Amino acid sequence: MLKLKTCLALELPSxxxxxxxxxxxxxxxxxxxAEHIFNAGGKRLRPFLVLLMxxxxxxxxxxxxxxxxxxxxxxxxxxxxxDVLDNADTRRGKPAVxxxxxxxxxxLAGDAMLSTANELVADHNDLALVRCFSQAISxxxxxxxxxxxxxRNLTQPAALYREIILGKTAWLIRSACVMGALKAGASPxxxxxxxxYGEELGIAFQIVDDALDVAPASVIGxxxxxxxxxxxxxxxxxMYREHLAAASPAALADFDKHFSAGDLSAAxxxxxxxxxxxxxxxxxxxxxxxxCLDKARAALEKLPDGAEKRHLYTxxxxxxQREK
Amino acid sequence: MLKLKTCLALELPSxxxxxxxxxxxxxxxxxxxAEHIFNAGGKRLRPFLVLLMxxxxxxxxxxxxxxxxxxxxxxxxxxxxxDVLDNADTRRGKPAVxxxxxxxxxxLAGDAMLSTANELVADHNDLALVRCFSQAISxxxxxxxxxxxxxRNLTQPAALYREIILGKTAWLIRSACVMGALKAGASPxxxxxxxxYGEELGIAFQIVDDALDVAPASVIGxxxxxxxxxxxxxxxxxMYREHLAAASPAALADFDKHFSAGDLSAAxxxxxxxxxxxxxxxxxxxxxxxxCLDKARAALEKLPDGAEKRHLYTxxxxxxQREK
Numbered sequence: 001m002l003k004l005k006t007c008l009a010l011e012l013p014s015x016x017x018x019x020x021x022x023x024x025x026x027x028x029x030x031x032x033x034a035e036h037i038f039n040a041g042g043k044r045l046r047p048f049l050v051l052l053m054x055x056x057x058x059x060x061x062x063x064x065x066x067x068x069x070x071x072x073x074x075x076x077x078x079x080x081x082x083d084v085l086d087n088a089d090t091r092r093g094k095p096a097v098x099x100x101x102x103x104x105x106x107x108l109a110g111d112a113m114l115s116t117a118n119e120l121v122a123d124h125n126d127l128a129l130v131r132c133f134s135q136a137i138s139x140x141x142x143x144x145x146x147x148x149x150x151x152r153n154l155t156q157p158a159a160l161y162r163e164i165i166l167g168k169t170a171w172l173i174r175s176a177c178v179m180g181a182l183k184a185g186a187s188p189x190x191x192x193x194x195x196x197y198g199e200e201l202g203i204a205f206q207i208v209d210d211a212l213d214v215a216p217a218s219v220i221g222x223x224x225x226x227x228x229x230x231x232x233x234x235x236x237x238x239m240y241r242e243h244l245a246a247a248s249p250a251a252l253a254d255f256d257k258h259f260s261a262g263d264l265s266a267a268x269x270x271x272x273x274x275x276x277x278x279x280x281x282x283x284x285x286x287x288x289x290x291x292c293l294d295k296a297r298a299a300l301e302k303l304p305d306g307a308e309k310r311h312l313y314t315x316x317x318x319x320x321q322r323e324k
Numbered sequence: 325m326l327k328l329k330t331c332l333a334l335e336l337p338s339x340x341x342x343x344x345x346x347x348x349x350x351x352x353x354x355x356x357x358a359e360h361i362f363n364a365g366g367k368r369l370r371p372f373l374v375l376l377m378x379x380x381x382x383x384x385x386x387x388x389x390x391x392x393x394x395x396x397x398x399x400x401x402x403x404x405x406x407d408v409l410d411n412a413d414t415r416r417g418k419p420a421v422x423x424x425x426x427x428x429x430x431x432l433a434g435d436a437m438l439s440t441a442n443e444l445v446a447d448h449n450d451l452a453l454v455r456c457f458s459q460a461i462s463x464x465x466x467x468x469x470x471x472x473x474x475x476r477n478l479t480q481p482a483a484l485y486r487e488i489i490l491g492k493t494a495w496l497i498r499s500a501c502v503m504g505a506l507k508a509g510a511s512p513x514x515x516x517x518x519x520x521y522g523e524e525l526g527i528a529f530q531i532v533d534d535a536l537d538v539a540p541a542s543v544i545g546x547x548x549x550x551x552x553x554x555x556x557x558x559x560x561x562x563m564y565r566e567h568l569a570a571a572s573p574a575a576l577a578d579f580d581k582h583f584s585a586g587d588l589s590a591a592x593x594x595x596x597x598x599x600x601x602x603x604x605x606x607x608x609x610x611x612x613x614x615x616c617l618d619k620a621r622a623a624l625e626k627l628p629d630g631a632e633k634r635h636l637y638t639x640x641x642x643x644x645q646r647e648k
Binding site (some may be wrong): 027029030081103105108109110112115118119125127134137138144145146149 | 351402405409429431432433434436438439449451454458459460462463466468469473
């Protein structure tokens with residue numbers, strides 16, 4: 001049996017060729033923007049999930065590639081909009097789109113990419129696919145909006161965290177699995193299991209991301225504790241506050257003051273990150289991700305056996321173990 | 325027979341009620357943004373065109389309102405993105421969305437509105453409607469991008485102007501007519517005529533807008549010659565340059581220098597506007613719009629007779645004559 005990495009490497013040329021075809025459907029002026037972000041790399045996780053899920057249900061049509069890349073185009077559009085909003089300098093190790101093409105072009109290019117991807121989905125003549133895709137755009141935007149609204153807010157309900165990451169990260173991954181299953185003509189129950197797998201995989205992916213945020217700078221290649229400075233109440237930060245509440249209410253009050261005000265220095269954040277690691281909260285956060293992945297695996301168990309199913313199990317293991 | 329204005333006034337409550345229903349489909353955090361822009365006014369031209377065109381082809385279903393307002397939501401989303409990009413202070417006489425909700429929320433709200441409108445179209449279970457709508461988003465973004473790319477550029481081909489305004493203004497109006505006809509089950513030839521009517525009406529609408537740009541400030545309520553300062557090669561500006569080329573090559577060279585550099589003062593632009601009026605180029609621009617409206621009327625002539633057809637003729641007259 002091919003290993004997951006080998007399988008992905010074998011599929012990459014076809015995925016990238018379909019992405020080039022999709023780019024040709026964009027308005028001429030936007031193509032260089034799309035080419036820039038596609039050429040900057042990216043793991044193509046979402047297209048790959050569409051492929052795996054469609055094949056797991058026995059679909060062999062070559063048009064699966066043109067469907068798969070619509071989610072990569074949508075994902076790229078959201079990254080372009082995000083980078084304008086965050087005024088980020090780099091993306092995937094290359095200059096961010098807006099630093100080269102300007103904010104105006106980047107926003108409009110993102111809009112054109114969203115809608116062209118939608119047209120490409122409509123080419124598959126299946127309203128269920130169109131609905132799934134449109135909903136993916138709405139839910140992703142909604143997740144980001146909820147995250148912004150919740151920043152530096154210490155009184156937010158604990159359940160909001162899952163809502164936020166379900167939107168901003170997991171919904172696209174869920175949609176990839178659903179679209180692959182729908183394209184293959186899976187039954188409603190099977191589509192629901194594919195959705196659960198994708199949703200829990202996506203949630204776990206973001207939880208591990210939030211655990212990695214407090215890893216040493218030498219490991220992640222950026223300052224540790226970025227989320228703390230930005231005022232995001234991620235699981236390790238929540239655990240850290242619970243620890244302070246028991247250990248030293250004065251220290252908690254001090255932390256809360258700076259967390260809410262958003263005036264923690266880079267050194268403060270590094271220090272919080274180091275404490276979180278010492279207390280083992282990064283590992284406990286990974287355990288939370290592990291619980292989600294168990295649900296993903298349970299959903300997967302119900303799906304048809306085969307090479308794709310084994311790859312999807314491997315993907316769950318990879319999410320749990322990834323170190324950067 | 326009801327006059328066009330009376331007919332629109334009678335329809336407005338149903339259009340606004342459908343718009344409120346559509347707003348409820350947005351992510352909660354985005355609703356205040358949408359409510360702000362919908363409550364700020366707007367003529368509801370696009371929904372009204374959907375209604376008129378559907379009824380002209382005999383459609384009487386009440387679900388036409390839910391389809392009609394998708395284009396208003398899309399239109400509002402593009403206005404929100406535009407105002408962020410232009411850093412505009414006001415829209416429809418009220419504070420622009422981003423001055424109240426911030427740029428980040430405005431961009432994400434625009435994204436959510438685009439995709440939710442797309443979902444609402446998909447609810448009508450007709451892939452032709454979905455394709456038309458997605459294309460409307462792409463074409464509008466493409467038109468705006470072309471306009472930005474062409475700014476201050478004096479060597480652009482004359483035909484580019486129509487391409488730009490076809491995208492940035494006319495395509496949504498065209499799409500309103502096409503979607504109304506499609507919903508009513510019109511034949512492909514009839515849909516094509518409805519498309520021509522909408523396209524030419526939309527082109528004429530923008531040409532008249534560009535003629536109005538050089539009207540006296542007292543008439544339009546903003547400084548005259550804004551397009552000249554922004555470096556837009558609109559028909560009156562093009563005619564003015566042709567006049568200078570014949571009358572005084574030195575004056576043309578001077579104008580071109582400042583037009584390209586984008587350093588014309590408000591007083592310079594007012595002065596150019598006054599000269600354009602004196603030379604009658606604003607009227608000649610309106611005549612260009614008249615030619616488009618003749619094409620719109622010719623397409624309309626082929627469509628079924630009735631009250632709606634008369635309203636659509638009146639709408640063409642209104643576009644030609646409007647003074648602000």
